[in-house]
Amino acid sequence: MKLDAQWITGFVDGEGCFYVGINKHSDMTAGFQVLPEFTVVQHKRDVKLLDALKDFFGCGVVRINHGDRMAYRVRGKTDLLKHIIPFFIKYPLKSKKVFDFEKFQKILFMMKAGDHMKASGIEKIRQIAHQMNRGQSR
């Protein structure tokens, strides 16, 4: 199935999620691991749409989310910076989710600059991440 860019933006306005997790991790320089992820969840009957998103973006995985729901998920700053961020800059979201995307993008650019390796950077990332996904369930 071939997807149109505008269709993807519309679908992600409805079903997508931009999220940044921050976990304690003793192996990391700053003591924390920053885990940005872009996710689209669907009932398994529409797993082909998730596969088509994966094909379109050329990265990520399609896995069981929970129960009969599947998720297309892109993690890791390399794929997010290369494939996901540029797409949503070119085809902006129309819902308020765009504000989550902007924070997500900001954190990814900070990670690109290595800010997540410093305690001061982690603190700033935490503040931005805390303002994301408010008023919506994940």
Place this chain on the structure above:
Amino acid sequence: MKLDAQWITGFVDGEGCFYVGINKHSDMTAGFQVLPEFTVVQHKRDVKLLDALKDFFGCGVVRINHGDRMAYRVRGKTDLLKHIIPFFIKYPLKSKKVFDFEKFQKILFMMKAGDHMKASGIEKIRQIAHQMNRGQSR
């Protein structure tokens, strides 16, 4: 806000619902009223998207759905046949929701032919409507 047709299809693949209600109604020739409706529900923070859909289609209403959720709703066979059905024929849904749309369209065409005014037509419409929206919450 101006919407792109492909964006709308993607958004409706995620958030739209095609539904046909059948209620007892003593004033109707066949004793039943057939109530087809197309709905898109969003959190009130994105009510502008629903207003933009209303502007795009040139019909329907935006009202409170429940709590902090708003709904764009198109009811009545005239608007559905004139504005909604032709759009989704031209820009087909990509999710399994397309099968609901096909049944919805079939019922609307039956209503156009006046089948909902006859007991035999109502029974057939009821059978088709019964197969819609399975495996998804409204």
